[in-house]
Amino acid sequence: MDSVLEEQRLSHELIERLEEACVQEFLSDPKTHRDRLKLEQSVDGYLTRLNKQSSRLAELYQDESRTNEIETISKPSLNLDAFYQQLTAINGHHDKYPNQQIDAPEFEFLHFAADDDQHDEVDDADEKFEHMFSGEEHYGRYLDLNALHGEYVNLKNVNRVEYIPYLDRLDKFESDQVYPAALKTTEAYRQYLDHLHDYLVSFLQRARPLVDLQSINDTANDDFEKTYKPSTSSATHTTNGHATNAPAAALYCQACQKDFAKQTVYDAHLKGKKHIKAQTKLDQEGADDRVDKRKALALKEALILAYLDVLKDTRQQTKANVERKQALTDRERTLEQEQNDIEIAEDSDNDSDEERIYNPLKLPLGWDGKPIPYWLYKLHGLGVEYPCEICGNYVYMGRKAFDKHFQEARHVYGMRCLGLTNSRQFHEITKIADAYALNEKLKKQNVSSQVKDDNVEEYEDEEGNVFNKKIYEDLKRQGLL
Structure with a gap:
């Protein structure tokens, strides 16, 4: 009983x-x-x-039976039959299960x-x-947004940026340059927001288990209801990757979420079965439904901003860690990976909040996890920006990264899009107009853009120094490597 x-x-x-x-x-x-x-x-x-x-x-x-039980116990003239019945039931249970x-x-x-x-x-x-964290998260120290970065760059009409700029701009939901207005009506953007929201919630539950998520959600919901104002203007239209506040252009189909280059193609598209089906579905959705979808989307953005505000320090540490890894050589990365596999215990001084690293100049971190000296930062020119128009106006920090990028995939792809060969003659050329001008000059002078294999093939020694094939073989024969 x-x-x-x-x-x-x-x-x-x-x-x-x-x-x-x-x-x-x-x-x-x-x-x-x-x-x-x-x-x-x-x-x-x-x-x-x-x-x-x-x-x-x-x-x-x-429970009502609690009151009845109290009344039964509190009676002074209690019939002992009920007591002995309970005692018999208890003894019978232990006789039936003696070794429980x-x-x-x-x-x-x-x-x-x-x-x-x-x-x-x-x-x-x-x-x-x-197995709770990925290797990039390092037991909750850093965020692992690589998958979401890949999902972002595959969205339509967005500026494709590298991982570090993405960490800075992933919460710029109000910026048309980061998230064009026409993009926000697509299903791909909704899925991207869902994945970003789910990852941040999962990371907080794993890395910050004592954070009150329900309180964060309630506060974000209250602030959102106070500040949210439904938009009554027409949808903004994106042309050539730049958002405009003007109403949708005549060659933009709202139902199919698609741009058209010619009027004839656009007119023929209006008669297609796919467009008619999409337009019918759009017409069936009432204005209230579209407003509700926009509001749900805005609420999801507000929640993501609230989570990122809690993870502000983790986000900055993630960016610093990525910059530090990019500055390492292959050998240093291998040694660091071996140290992580061995799981060397870290000193509590490095983890305590009282002795947090002071880095007001936002210097890159060295191999020991501390900011590099300022003189070394100036010596390598890490504060100097080198933009490259061929790479989509991507900015490289420091001369070393700038010189190295001419043989990387991004620059090679940009040259291929321009219809040019990425040869030695185009080294140091970052402007599209200069690249075309140099190409015409080489054609007039009958200078071949192809170089010898000895100069094309590059070799790297153990210290990370790069040589062409001829110099590398000469140094190797002399025993200098």
Whole structure:
């Protein structure tokens, strides 16, 4: 026979022990970032159980059988027959199950008295923790937005930027240069927002388990309802990648979300079955439905902004980490990967908030995770910008990155789009007009744009120095490499 009062007593006991377990966890002194993250996830599990147990306890207090049980116990002239009936039922249960093990609540929180089964559970929890984060996230230190960056650059009419600029502009939802207005009506953009929202929620739950997501959502919803104003203007139109505030042009089909270059092609498109079907679907959707979709989209953007505000420091550290990795040589990357595989314990001084790295000049980080000296920053010219029009006006920081990019895929692709061969003669040429002018000059002088294989093939030594084939073989024969 189940007793409501006994269940209430057990619930109170379990709640008190969960609170005590949280206190004991916080009294421990984690030395590394991984240990602190494990502590927070353990406390989050205790708090989740505590909330569920509290809700169950509140339901028990509203149970009518609890009042009847109290009245039965409080009667001074209680008939002992009911008592002996319960005693007989309890004895019969233990006679039927004589070796049933009793799981006392206090045993669950005694870490020092753990048996083999509990050790297996701890091992399973550690293994789950190891697979909780990707290698790029580094146990919740950095964001891994590479997949979302690839999804962003594949959106229609967006400026395709590299990963680091994307980290700076991914939350610029109000900018037409980052997210054109015509793009926001497409299904691909909605899916991109859903994926970005889901990843940020997942990262917060894994890397910041003690952050109150519900409170963040409620605050963002309240602020959104106060500031949101439905747009009554017509949809903006995007032409050649630049958003304009003017109404949609005559050669833009709102139903199919498509631009047309010629009037004849546009007129023929209006008679197609695909357009008629899309236009019918658009007409069937009422104005209220479109407003609701725009509002839901704006709310999703507001939630993403709220999450990114919480992850502001993590986002900056992610950018610094990517810049640091790009400055490393292949050998340094290999050594760093080996150190990560060995899992060397990190000093608590590097992780403490009191000794956070002071970097007001936003200098790149070195191999030790600290900002490089300012004189080294000036020596390598990392503060000098080198734009390249052939690469889509991409800006390279520092002379080394600028010189190296002429043989990279982005520049080669830009030259191929211009119909030019990426030969040595076009080195240092960054303007499209200059590239065409040089090409015409080479044609007039009958200068071949092809060079010898010895100069085309490049070799790299162990220190990262690049030579052509002839010089590399000469140095190797002389034993200088």
